[in-house]
Amino acid sequence: MNRAPTFNRNLVTRIVPLYVGGRSRYLRVGVKRAATATALFLVAVYAATPLGAETDDPSSTRLALAQRVADVIVARILDEHRLPYLGLAVFHGDQTVFKAHGYHDETRTVAFDARRSIVRAASVAKLPVALVAAELLAEHGIDPNEPVRDHVRTFGVPTHERTPIRFNHLFSHTEGFEARSVGIKTFDPHQLVPLRQLLRDTPPLTFQRPGLMVTYGNWASAVLGGVIEELSSTSFAEAMQQRLFDPAGMSDSTFLQPLPSELAERRAPDYRYQGAQLRRLEPTWSQLVPASGLHTTVADAARLMGLLLRDGQRASQTVLSRDTVQRALETQFRVHPRLPGVTLGFLEEEHSGLRMLVRDGDSEGVMSRMILVPQADVGVFLVTGSDSKTPRTDAARLLGEGLCAEIDCPAPYDGYPELMTVEPLKPYTGIYSLANRPRHDVSRLPVQVTTLLRVSTAQAGTLLVTPLSDDPFAGIDRATEFRPLGEQLFEAVDRSIRIAFVRGPLGEVRYLFTGAGYHGSYEKLRPWERLYFALAGLLLPMVLCVVTTLMRLIGILSRRRPESGRRQRLQSGGITVCAATMTAFGVLAIPAIAFVGMAPGLPAWVPGLGGFAYVVFSLPIIALAAILWVLALGARSVATGFAISVPEGIMDRLLLGSVPILFVALYHWRLLGYWF
Structure with a gap:
């Protein structure tokens, strides 16, 4: 008759170091207590695997533990996830x-x-x-x-x-x-x-x-x-x-x-x-x-x-x-x-x-x-x-549960007092972006957009951290509530993760650090670094370009008389070239960055931007040349020095006035010319 596996006495009677909040604590695990936990685990999860007649053999016992852990992980993952294939190895001792x-x-x-x-x-x-x-x-x-x-x-x-x-x-x-x-x-x-x-x-x-x-x-x-x-x-x-x-x-x-x-x-x-x-x-x-x-x-x-x-x-x-x-x-x-x-x-x-x-x-x-x-x-x-990260996250959780049925585990983060603080939470709120996001190539904008965390106040005395995209660096995959522990440290209400904040040289909350995922470091964005502010420098001038282009097109279709004077006609033509070129850039920029040349799971810039992107990112240079042409045509000497005459139309003047803002924004996001 097959016997139920016995507990590994070698494993539970030795001194087992357990990590507790950054320190090591040594616990002597009682055989009786651990054996009871093992029995409950086996009954609750699956039928026990017989080991044969000699269950006191250390190698057989280690093999049994590895087998039990492997069975639980595979069964739970395959039950909850659709996968074309899965491979698993569980190593314990010499087995x-x-x-x-x-x-x-x-x-x-x-x-x-x-x-x-x-x-x-x-x-x-x-x-x-x-x-x-x-x-x-x-x-x-x-x-x-x-x-x-x-x-x-x-x-x-x-x-x-x-x-x-x-x-x-x-x-x-x-x-x-x-x-x-x-x-x-x-x-x-x-x-x-x-x-x-x-x-x-x-x-x-x-x-x-x-x-x-x-x-x-x-x-x-x-x-x-x-x-x-x-x-x-x-x-x-x-x-x-x-x-x-x-x-x-x-x-x-x-x-x-x-x-x-x-x-x-x-x-x-x-x-x-x-x-x-x-x-x-x-x-x-x-x-x-x-x-x-x-x-x-x-x-x-x-x-x-x-x-x-x-x-x-x-x-x-x-x-x-x-x-x-x-x-x-x-x-x-x-x-x-x-x-x-x-x-x-x-x-x-x-x-x-x-x-x-x-x-x-x-x-x-x-x-x-x-x-x-x-x-x-x-x-x-x-x-x-598969491209899903959930199975491997489940594997770590299931491994912890399985081992804690075999050895005596402390509660998560045990050993620290819960130091509730009355410190105001408002300074911690804001939008945070990955600190080491790229700053010198065309991926600056899409990477910043896809690595954002929003920190806000939730119920009294807690923070709510919400990932605004699927970001692996933070290890936070859903809106999570955190309670303060002191020392600018916060713990998830379910005790699954901790985050910490660090202040800058002027005492302002500057950084957010996580203890999960890729241990991401996040920088709090100042108001002028946030997307709505920085994108305004792109969107407002682009809207003016689109409107100007449409007005010019309507004028051509309605056969309006051109402006009198050769210089005015040339200036108007330069503004038309600028507006039409930037309109084309606005339409083609996102496909050039993210779509043309992309593959499933791989943005277009990762394998490198090709000829289409080079053409698209050259359009702002053509627009800049057109604006310089307009200004050169209007330059003239006056008694008091030097002056530039510009077209009299209000849309033309608004467009000319927005050009410096537009090109500063293009430079900031590395969308100007060949910055990639």
Whole structure:
């Protein structure tokens, strides 16, 4: 007769460190209490899996725990989400459980295989890049606190306010780079640019001093990839293969683009649902290879998790030094003492009171997540063929619930008094935008629009934070109410997330920081930085251009007599050219930025703007030339000096008066000429 699985006595009788609000607390877990919780969990969720006769064997018990966690995660995700395929690995101790569901293709002939199917891991790539870079620095005797520019010769690394970017800034995503994304992907692998050439030709741009806040993006990992190439004296992909993938037994992982033929045949496609229809996406390739160019399997991801949970050891071989592993598992930067922080390669989150190390990967049609729970010796890797982020969020929640049925977990954020404050909440309200949004290319406007948070007062003593778009940086996917805890710290009413505010040099509330998602840092927009103010400089002159164009067209159709005098006719023609050109620009600008050349899940500027965009963004230059022509025609000398005569029509004069405002706005949003 099969017996119900017994609880892992080795797991619950040892001293288990549990993360509590940024500190470690050591709890001795009682066997009886934990066993009772396990029994309730098994009865409530699913039937127990028999282990066989020998349930006291530690390996069998660890395998049973991994199996139970994997079963719960897969069952709940597949029950609540429609996915073309799913792959899961749960690592515990020396045991790994794999789960696979679905098919590669729409005809459902090639089943997804956790051990063989190649998936694009996207930003999960940042973890192995950080690990190898840390190993190379140690090998060359370079202190991570040294400036990066002192150790690279083939490309430049910017500074801000004479403050150099150090290696630890790159490891912790606090380097202060703008999140630029114009031209970072391509559909044609032959258009890929060598990494260090890319860093020379289009170096990252800073917007503030490094070390102040998390400025998550792709450029920090790209610079680390350039460092790996320079220190290893080989290509980035070869260095990653030699220094990590081969020693770790990750034979199906690579940064090569395009993929070798043997791996390309096993690659699982990217998918998106458009309504009820599943659409297969054309593959894209990343110019910033170290940030998002990793292809791997679920099994190889499990090997990487095992490496980190085994002090960098594989069998008797040391693949990663203990110091590198320790830095990957311990907090390296925290923007607020009571918010989750950042490690070397991971972002911290808290679920069910457990400290989890999370590494997400987002692409147009594949989502992935790696989770380590060091205090429970558990790792999870999940990949889904979809653009939905909800399954991986559910995986972290379900993992926390499952582990807390096995071990005694504290309440979320336990250990802190609930310090209610009587501080006025009005100063915290306003519109916040991503602090590291791009400022120097054509994506400035669309990125600002899609990374907005509105903070308002809700019921007495609480704040309501509402995301105005689907923004992954904040980790807030719906309107959420926050209560104050003091120290400019706020906690969601359901205790799922905390946010913190920081004041500027004049005492004004300036920044909002989150402890979820990509640990986004948000800057409070001043009135003149808000969209309605900045867009007014575009829209009002554009309305005048449209009206002037229509009036000129009506005049032509009604055959009105032209103005007397050659100069007046030429000036009127110049204004007509300006108005018609800017009207055409107003009609074509949005398609040029967002639609022409776009793909599902990929705005047009990401693969780079093409010939159509160059033509559209040249139209304001033609309009400017026409206005200068009008002013030159009206210039004349007078007794008191110099004067310019302008057309007498009120609409013409309004249009001329609005031109400076229009071109200031075009420059601000980088829509003038070839600013992209």
